[in-house]
Amino acid sequence: MSTIGSQVRKAAPSIDPIVADYAVGYFNHLSTLTYDPVQSKQLDLATEISFVSELLRNAGASEDKVDTLAKEISERLNLQLDENRAKLELTGDTSKRLLDINVLKSHNNKADINTSLNLLNNNGIEHAGRQMETRVNLKKLAKAEQKIAKKVAKRNNKFVQYEASKLINEQKDEDYDSFFLKINPLEFGSAAGKSKDIKIDTFDLYVGDGQRILSDAQLTLSFGHRYGLVGQNGIGKSTLLRALSRRELNVPKHISILHVEQELRGDDTLALQSVLDADVWRKQLLHEEHKINERLQEMEKLRAEFEEGSLEVKKLDNEREDLDNHLEQIAEKLADMESDKAEAKAASILYGLGFSVEAQNKPTNSFSGGWRMRLSLARALFCQPDLLLLDEPSNMLDVPSIAYLSEYLKTYPSTLLVVSHDRAFLNEVATDIIYQHNERLDYYRGQDFDTFYATKEERRKNAQREYENQMAYRKHLQEFIDKFRYNAAKSSEAQSRIKKLEKLPVLEPPEEDKSIHFKFPDCENLSPPIIQLQDVSFGYDEKNLLLKDVNLDVQMDSRIALVGANGCGKTTLLKVMMNQLKPLKGYVSSNGRLRIGYFTQHHVDSMDLTKSAVDWMSVKYPGKTDEEYRRHLGSFGITGTLGLQKMQLLSGGQKSRVAFAALCLNNPHILVLDEPSNHLDNTGLDALVESLKNFSGGVLMVSHDISVIDSVCKEIWVSENGTVRRFDGTIHDYKDYILASAGTAGVVKKH
Structure with a gap:
C-alpha cells in the first residue's frame, strides 16, 4: 500500500472502502500532476484537497482526522511541486515530465484516479463481492464531480469523459447466487493436490468505528479440523468471521467459503427447493447441462439439412465435440458432489433441524424469522463448503435441533469455524479452540472447551x-x-x-479475565402450594389444543428446565402458570403472596433504549433513588457509568443484565426465565449459573443451553405431543432420548 493509501485509511478507517479508494486514487492523481511541467502551473492544490476532504467528511470520517490528513497531504504535494519547479528552472526542460519512481510504481499498480476507481457507469458499490450502503451525500458529490470534470477538461484543453464515482449511481442488492459465485467462482480445473489448509500471517483487523481488534495476528486453520472461536462479548469474533467470508483476508481462491450470518429472505420458493438452490455450483451446472442438451438436439436437426462432408457439417461436428467435452466435465463435477443424492440429503438436514415433511413443502415466506435462520443453516450444511463459518448457531435452535446439529458437525469432513458460548455444544463439536483476546489469537489444539478453560487458567x-x-x-x-x-x-x-x-526481557502482567457477579435478592419462604397445575388444557379453541391434561407443580426449592421443540407450547405454558392466559380446562393454583420475576427472550422490545438503565428503571419501577438503582445494577455487573449511558450503546449481554436486574426489583419468590443464556458470554454465563444456584427461591427456565441446564436444574419437564410431563433422567439422558426417537444418529452417519 502506498504512503498516501496508508494515511487515508488511518484517518478514515470506518468509511466505505470504495470511498477510501476514490480518495487514494485522487491524491495519487494530484501527486502525478505535481510532476507535470505544464499542468502543474494550473494546479490549485488547496481547492483539489478541499474537495476530497469534504468527500471524506460526508462519508462519515472524523473532521479532526480529515483536517490533519489534508494538512499532511498538502505539505507533501506542495513540497513536490516546489522541488519540480526548482528542477525546471535549472534544466529549462519543459517538454518532459519529471517522474518520481514511486509515482511510476503507483501507476503500474493502477492507483491513479482513472484506474483505481473503475467508476464509470456502474450500479452500486461493490466491495469484496457484496453491495454496500453509503453514507455519502450523493447530491453534494454529484455537484463536486461536475466541477472536477470541468477542471480536468480545461487542464487537458479538450473534452474528456471524466469517470465519475459509482456512489452517484443507484445501488441495488446483490442476489445470493451472484455473491456466492464471486466469493466461490466455479472452476473446471482440477484442485487435486492443492492444500485446503489456511494460513494467514501477521495481519491487522479493524472494526467499523476504526477500533483495532487484532494486531499482527496469525490465523491457522487445518483442513478437517473444527475450531471453536471464543472470547468476551465485543472482542471482534463476528468481525473476523465476516472478513473471512468476504475474502478480505487472504484465503486461497480454491477454498470455498460459506457464512451463516443472516436469515433467509422469504419468497414463494419451497423450503426444500431453497436448500437445493443454495448449492449454486450444482444449480449452475444443471442449468448448463440442460442448455447443452438443448443445443445438441437442435444441432441434430440442423445436421440433417446439410450434405455429409459439407463445411456446415464439419462446423457442427467441431461444436458438438466441444460441447461433448464440456458435458463430460459437468457430469464429473456433478458426480463428485453426488448431485443425484442431493434431494434426500437436503430433506434429512431439514428434518433434523425441525422441519417436518409438510413444512419442507411450504414457501419460505410462510416461516418466522427464527425458522428462516434455520433454513439459512440448512442451506450451509447442504452446500458443505471447504470452510464453514457459523456465528452463534445454537441461539436460533431448540435442544432437539442443537442435538442434531452437533451430531451432524461431528462428522463434518471440511473445516469448521464456529463462534459459540454454548459450552456443551463446543465440547461435542470442537477439535480445537481459538481464544481471541487482547488483539491476538491463542490456539489450544486438540482441546474441547472444558480442557481449554482449565489450560487457559493454568497458563x-x-x-x-x-x-x-x-x-x-x-x-x-x-x-x-x-x-x-x-x-x-x-x-x-x-x-x-x-x-x-x-x-532481562520486559514482561507484561498477565491479562486478568473480567469477572462479574449476579445477585438475586433473598426472599421470604412461602408455604405450598406455590404454583400447581391440575388437569390443565389450553388452546385458542377447543378443537386445537396446545396443551392437554398437564399436572405439574413448582416449589420454593425447584430448579426446573422446560425443554422441547420450538412451537410446541413452552412459552404458552409459562403464561398459563403466571395467569397471563386462562386455561380452557383444569385449575392453576398459586400462593396469594407469590411474586414472580419473568425474563422474556425478547426483553429488549420492552426497553426504552433511548434512556439510561437508571432512568428506565426509575420510570418502570419507581420508588427508589438513583443511587439505589445504580447499586442494584452493580450487583449484575452494570457498574460505573454504564448505568448512566443510553441503553442503545450497551452490548446485548449488558442489556440482558439490565433485564435481570429489573425483574428482581419486586423481590420475586419464583424466577421464570425464557432463554436467559442468549447474548451472555462465558463470564456472564458463569455469573448467571452461580447466582441461580444460590437463589433462595424457585427457578423454572426454558433454555437450549445444555451446560447451563446441567449446572442449575435438578428436574426436566418435556413439552411434546401436546402436553408437558416430567422426564425421568438428566438433560443428557433427554438428548439421547430425542436422538434415538428421531433416528438422527443413523441419518447423520449416512450423510
Missing part, C-alpha cells in the same frame, strides 16, 4: 508466577544497584547488575 497462573518472580528479581537487583552504585569497592558489581537488569 495464566504460570504467567503470573513468572511475572512476579521477575519483578522480585528486578527489585533485588535494583536495591543492590541503588545501594552500591557509588561505592568504589562495589561499583564493578553494581555495573554488572545494571547490565543484567538491562538484558
Whole structure:
C-alpha cells in the first residue's frame, strides 16, 4: 500500500472502502500532476484537497482526522511541486515530465484516479463481492464531480469523459447466487493436490468505528479440523468471521467459503427447493447441462439439412465435440458432489433441524424469522463448503435441533469455524479452540472447551508466577544497584547488575479475565402450594389444543428446565402458570403472596433504549433513588457509568443484565426465565449459573443451553405431543432420548 493509501485509511478507517479508494486514487492523481511541467502551473492544490476532504467528511470520517490528513497531504504535494519547479528552472526542460519512481510504481499498480476507481457507469458499490450502503451525500458529490470534470477538461484543453464515482449511481442488492459465485467462482480445473489448509500471517483487523481488534495476528486453520472461536462479548469474533467470508483476508481462491450470518429472505420458493438452490455450483451446472442438451438436439436437426462432408457439417461436428467435452466435465463435477443424492440429503438436514415433511413443502415466506435462520443453516450444511463459518448457531435452535446439529458437525469432513458460548455444544463439536483476546489469537489444539478453560487458567497462573518472580528479581537487583552504585569497592558489581537488569526481557502482567457477579435478592419462604397445575388444557379453541391434561407443580426449592421443540407450547405454558392466559380446562393454583420475576427472550422490545438503565428503571419501577438503582445494577455487573449511558450503546449481554436486574426489583419468590443464556458470554454465563444456584427461591427456565441446564436444574419437564410431563433422567439422558426417537444418529452417519 502506498504512503498516501496508508494515511487515508488511518484517518478514515470506518468509511466505505470504495470511498477510501476514490480518495487514494485522487491524491495519487494530484501527486502525478505535481510532476507535470505544464499542468502543474494550473494546479490549485488547496481547492483539489478541499474537495476530497469534504468527500471524506460526508462519508462519515472524523473532521479532526480529515483536517490533519489534508494538512499532511498538502505539505507533501506542495513540497513536490516546489522541488519540480526548482528542477525546471535549472534544466529549462519543459517538454518532459519529471517522474518520481514511486509515482511510476503507483501507476503500474493502477492507483491513479482513472484506474483505481473503475467508476464509470456502474450500479452500486461493490466491495469484496457484496453491495454496500453509503453514507455519502450523493447530491453534494454529484455537484463536486461536475466541477472536477470541468477542471480536468480545461487542464487537458479538450473534452474528456471524466469517470465519475459509482456512489452517484443507484445501488441495488446483490442476489445470493451472484455473491456466492464471486466469493466461490466455479472452476473446471482440477484442485487435486492443492492444500485446503489456511494460513494467514501477521495481519491487522479493524472494526467499523476504526477500533483495532487484532494486531499482527496469525490465523491457522487445518483442513478437517473444527475450531471453536471464543472470547468476551465485543472482542471482534463476528468481525473476523465476516472478513473471512468476504475474502478480505487472504484465503486461497480454491477454498470455498460459506457464512451463516443472516436469515433467509422469504419468497414463494419451497423450503426444500431453497436448500437445493443454495448449492449454486450444482444449480449452475444443471442449468448448463440442460442448455447443452438443448443445443445438441437442435444441432441434430440442423445436421440433417446439410450434405455429409459439407463445411456446415464439419462446423457442427467441431461444436458438438466441444460441447461433448464440456458435458463430460459437468457430469464429473456433478458426480463428485453426488448431485443425484442431493434431494434426500437436503430433506434429512431439514428434518433434523425441525422441519417436518409438510413444512419442507411450504414457501419460505410462510416461516418466522427464527425458522428462516434455520433454513439459512440448512442451506450451509447442504452446500458443505471447504470452510464453514457459523456465528452463534445454537441461539436460533431448540435442544432437539442443537442435538442434531452437533451430531451432524461431528462428522463434518471440511473445516469448521464456529463462534459459540454454548459450552456443551463446543465440547461435542470442537477439535480445537481459538481464544481471541487482547488483539491476538491463542490456539489450544486438540482441546474441547472444558480442557481449554482449565489450560487457559493454568497458563495464566504460570504467567503470573513468572511475572512476579521477575519483578522480585528486578527489585533485588535494583536495591543492590541503588545501594552500591557509588561505592568504589562495589561499583564493578553494581555495573554488572545494571547490565543484567538491562538484558532481562520486559514482561507484561498477565491479562486478568473480567469477572462479574449476579445477585438475586433473598426472599421470604412461602408455604405450598406455590404454583400447581391440575388437569390443565389450553388452546385458542377447543378443537386445537396446545396443551392437554398437564399436572405439574413448582416449589420454593425447584430448579426446573422446560425443554422441547420450538412451537410446541413452552412459552404458552409459562403464561398459563403466571395467569397471563386462562386455561380452557383444569385449575392453576398459586400462593396469594407469590411474586414472580419473568425474563422474556425478547426483553429488549420492552426497553426504552433511548434512556439510561437508571432512568428506565426509575420510570418502570419507581420508588427508589438513583443511587439505589445504580447499586442494584452493580450487583449484575452494570457498574460505573454504564448505568448512566443510553441503553442503545450497551452490548446485548449488558442489556440482558439490565433485564435481570429489573425483574428482581419486586423481590420475586419464583424466577421464570425464557432463554436467559442468549447474548451472555462465558463470564456472564458463569455469573448467571452461580447466582441461580444460590437463589433462595424457585427457578423454572426454558433454555437450549445444555451446560447451563446441567449446572442449575435438578428436574426436566418435556413439552411434546401436546402436553408437558416430567422426564425421568438428566438433560443428557433427554438428548439421547430425542436422538434415538428421531433416528438422527443413523441419518447423520449416512450423510
